[in-house]
Amino acid sequence: MPAVRASAGKEKATTDDGGTPGGAKRRRAGRPSAAVLDLAGITQAALDLIGNKGYDGLTMAALARTLDVAPSALYNHVESKHDVLVLVEDHLMSLVDVSGFESGPWEDAVRTWAWSYRDAFAAHTPLIPVIAVLPVTDAPRTLLMYEVVSTGFRDAGIPEARIVPAIVALESFIFGSAYDVTAPADIFDSGNMAGSTPGFTAAVRSLAEEQHERPADVAFSLGLEALIAGIGALRG
Amino acid sequence: MPAVRASAGKEKATTDDGGTPGGAKRRRAGRPSAAVLDLAGITQAALDLIGNKGYDGLTMAALARTLDVAPSALYNHVESKHDVLVLVEDHLMSLVDVSGFESGPWEDAVRTWAWSYRDAFAAHTPLIPVIAVLPVTDAPRTLLMYEVVSTGFRDAGIPEARIVPAIVALESFIFGSAYDVTAPADIFDSGNMAGSTPGFTAAVRSLAEEQHERPADVAFSLGLEALIAGIGALRG
């Protein structure tokens, strides 16, 4: 297991390989002297690809091209594309802000955590089906987050047996809300059916008249505050 | 547009087509006298397929085989596989119980609605990314559900401009909770990392000791009651 760092990115092969100026095939078959791939590099390349082309653009072939390897080379490091998604997931989880649990009121800590959690995954909704059923063992940083949050809940006085249900309830709300962020602005436009759904149409219009920049934020805030209040009431 | 009902299912072609006893090719090219496909039949076949083989088994080819047509025939009725998912989604939405909004306390109506909504989609989580961003115009029964629910919220005294955010918040929670139902029982087993996450591990054990049949129900109940209380407090 070489200690070589190989995740820097897509440096052009400059010195060796003087052939084919068009940038065609570069590496001959067989194990290279320095490892080309590692998990950190694969993760970063996947994130770049997602950022540029979205999740539709995240294919094993495209990932391989970004990393300048053959697609099959990836399978020396991950078992499947699902593994790549888990790598990305665990990376994103480190962007979730748990700092509030170190000090200050529990309510503020939950707010900071929940908003940053939702924002981290709003641009990565295809990961939600992955996270939602992912054994925590497979994602060390995710597990770390749970440790900090559950300790924060315990310190705030949430009864031991309610800590996990409370976190799960909040997470469920966060996952669903992440989808909501990505919904089209006119998702509730009932179009030519408006006549047959007057009650709903009126409610949609009433919200629209408030001219919120992001309607999803109104719903998220409403639900989050309700959950914080309800869970906070469990404290002994 | 023929009024022919053709959705009964997979009757064996008995009278005509006396050829190939192995059950090979059955229908010659060209438009058949009676329509073979319609949207109701496609929807039912998709539901059958999902029930038997899960969403992995729902392919256009498998769907065509179930309906005894060529795959390309489906495209005379739907534009894409996404359309098939929308058909299934709108059908499932009719299983959601909104009857409580007709009479009785608002809280009970929301409870009935939310539990049935979660249960309807727990076995259909691959539809959640579809629903969550689906314009309501594309799903008439879904729109109908919104009409009943929003009217119930208005009658209960929820301020007009909070009706949609309240429904969205509840739905977000329901979608996330539907995933939670499908999570493996040992999802929170921290395995060999348990030593480094004592707080979380203790919280998981404490819940496990309560021996709930479905831990997901504990979290769902906790979150739902908090949301009902918080939203109910908006009533004027």
Added chain:
DNA sequence: TCCACTAAATGAATGCCATTCATTTATAGC
């Protein structure tokens, strides 16, 4: 020091998938 094993790359399949298109046949509207 040599040798066997393993790790890490290539490149050529493989099989599945959604979708498209040309073609054929039947029906419906004018």
Added chain:
DNA sequence: GCTATAAATGAATGGCATTCATTTAGTGGA
């Protein structure tokens, strides 16, 4: 009756994740 359209077949098409045989390089033990 003619024509446009609807609804089927069957044969592509291109993309996808994944596998496998092969090649080369490093590593650990005798």
